[in-house]
Amino acid sequence: MPSILILNGPNLNLLGTRQPEVYGRTTLADIEAMCRAHASTHGLSLEFEQSNHEGALIEAIHAARGLHGGIILNAGAYTHSSVALMDAISSAEVPTIELHLSNVHARESFRHRSFIAKVALGVICGFGAQGYILAIDAMRGHLERTE
Numbered sequence: 001m002p003s004i005l006i007l008n009g010p011n012l013n014l015l016g017t018r019q020p021e022v023y024g025r026t027t028l029a030d031i032e033a034m035c036r037a038h039a040s041t042h043g044l045s046l047e048f049e050q051s052n053h054e055g056a057l058i059e060a061i062h063a064a065r066g067l068h069g070g071i072i073l074n075a076g077a078y079t080h081s082s083v084a085l086m087d088a089i090s091s092a093e094v095p096t097i098e099l100h101l102s103n104v105h106a107r108e109s110f111r112h113r114s115f116i117a118k119v120a121l122g123v124i125c126g127f128g129a130q131g132y133i134l135a136i137d138a139m140r141g142h143l144e145r146t147e
């Protein structure tokens with residue numbers, strides 16, 4: 001089974017203390033540990049990254065080509081603004097799941113638009129940290145079906 005890249009965008013390094021009423025109190029390190037534990041029970045290998053920089057996220061997506069079977073991307077606010085990230089996903093041709101902790105559709109209208117969704121395999125949002133586990137399972141199913 002190919003490995004999975006879990007890529008986190010801007011401000012997600014602050015999880016745990018950032019607007020806990022919206023994003024919960026689980027830190028990104030906690031989420032990484034949860035993901036690694038879940039992946040290991042399924043014999044999956046994964047890489048877990050975070051950057052606040054759009055260019056670094058783009059480079060991580062480019063580098064995933066030929067290295068990872070899938071990407072789980074919480075692009076944070078870049079979801080709603082970045083044509084460049086959308087193009088990177090199209091160019092890399094690595095199946096990508098868009099992920100959000102919060103239910104972006106129940107929030108401000110500027111969060112309803114997603115450039116990532118246009119090129120994503122699917123979208124998971126609103127389940128907090130558990131969404132990362134749901135996304136791993138969804139990607140695992142996709143990779144099993146397409147292997």
Ligand code: DQA
Nearest residue numbers: 011075076077100101102111
């Ligand atoms: C987020 C939702 C985005 O709208 C926001 O800008 C974030 C986090 C989420 O995980 O709920 O930074 O991607």
